Amino acid sequence: MSRIDAATARSLIASDPGVRVLDVRTPGEFASAHIAGAVNLPLDQAGARLRDAVAGVDGRVLLVCQSGVRAERARSALGDAGPAGVAVLDGGMNAWTASGGAVERGRARWALERQVxxxxxxxxxxxxxxxxxxxxxxxxxxxxxxxxxxxxxxxxCAMGMLLAKLPYNRAGGVDVEAAIARLRQGPSEAGA
Structure with a gap:
């Protein structure tokens, strides 16, 4: 299971409370809207720690970004290091919201693709x-x-990588260690 559509992802999350949703978008994008219980670990901040982050996860991991591109890059970076159930949400948050998936909304921010x-x-x-x-x-x-x-x-996208480093996109920041710890916990233990 490497890519799953939004309907399958919703069904998986509803039927398996152990599924971890790992959102690899910028903190600004995550704050704007995200799947309930998701852990934000931006791809550009996770770096080499991405393998460590998912290595300690017992259940399935669903990788999410805005369109699916960064999540696929994260899955490729994991290689065989992650649990067998690592999957990418095909179409990302765009597909999730288009299919009627529920999101937790915060202050609206522009997606990185729109900024580019x-x-x-x-x-x-x-x-x-x-x-x-x-x-x-x-x-x-x-x-x-x-x-x-x-x-x-x-x-x-070099421009996207540069824009991701702007303070606007880093608002709120991410404590990488705390995000990894939360990802390794079960959703109910993490307060998700």
Whole structure:
């Protein structure tokens, strides 16, 4: 079981109270909306600790992000280190909410993908307008376009990784050690 759809995930969570939901989005995205009982351990902060985090989990682990890309990256990083039941929520929180899955909501924040679209679009627009006076400015638009093409081909996004480090996306922060401890506890013991 490596990818499961939102309906299957809801059914799994409802039928197995031992399922751990590990949300690898930024703290800002997590604070905006998350699955009840989920543990936030941002992929960029977990680093090498991701293997340690899931190694001590007895039950199944459902990896969640906004669209499924970061969660799949986390699953790949785990390799064989995680429990046999590690799965990625196919389509991430986008699919979860679209299918009517319940979420705990906090202060609304923009998803990282939306922030990337805003920054990339703004830079392209500004460079095209600037190119009316400074023709070489069009090269900036070309670089952003090339970066977006590389991001699509490699399924990574340098701009997204940089934006994830901004204070806006780190609001509230995550205590990695506390998140790992909570993940290893059963949901009822963790107060989820």
């Amino acid at each position: 679209r805003l920054v990339a679009g703004s830079v392209v627009l500004a460079s095209v307008v600037a190119s009316l006076w400074i023709p070489a400015a069009a090269a900036v638009a070309a670089l952003i376009g090339a970066g977006l093409a590389v991001a699509a081909l490699t399924d990574t």
